[in-house]
Amino acid sequence: MKTEKLKEILAQHALWLYSDKKEGERAYLAGADLSGADLGGVDLRGAYLAGADLSGADLGGVDLRGANLVRVDLRGADLFGANLVGVDLAGANLVGVDLAGANLVRVDFRNADLGGVDLRGANLVRANLFGVDLSGAKLDYQIQDGLLEEIANRVMEDKSRLKMESWHSYCGTAHCIAGWACALSPVAAKLEKEVGTHIAALLTLGEEAAENFFLDNTDALVYLKSIIQPV
Secondary structure (H helix, E strand, O other): HHHHEEEEOOOHHHHHOOOOOOOOOEOOOOOEEOOEOOOOEEEOOEEEOOOOOOOOEOOOOOOOOOOOOOEEEOOOOOOOEEOOOOOOOOEEEEEOOEEOOOOOOOOOOOOEEOOOEEEOEEOOOOOOEEEEOOOOEEEOOOOOOOHHHHHHHHHHHHHHHOOOOOOOOOOOOEEOHHHHHHHHHHHHHHHHHHHHHHHHHHHHOOOOOOOOOOHHHHHHHHHHHHHHHHO
């Protein structure tokens, strides 16, 4: 996108924001080529950027609260100090992005590619990581040795204790794999209150186990049996 056109869109967006949406116009940049753009410090609250190419862009200190960034390409973008609270990043490509220490409260990462992303120290409270590719991502793992084996033993003793359709059963006596991690480990239980069941179990059981969090009951039983009775 040409620099002058982008400046005009951003100016109208700023007016829209600061006039309480009475003047100006919301930034609509769906599918725009913003690769390498200098957007440092810009207020993009509520902007519509779905499908935009932001690879290599400078987004340092940008306020993106409530923005739509579905399927955006953020590879190599600088997001240092950006405010991402409540941002929709479903299906986005964030490979290699540094999000260490970032505030990612309520961010929707569904089916996004976070391969190699640095998430150490990031605030992931209520973030949605369903279907996310975390291959090579840097996380604050707190692996609990023997926890997966304990889960497998509990379940294989009584298969009715496994309910993969929900994190925890209503009565609290059955759980999915991730739910069992939080039920058995004080560390995971504390994390669950902060970041939710999925992430808490990921951090205490590891990536390999997390790949099996969404199996059906039949396949989950096969997986857990393999933990204590390897072929």
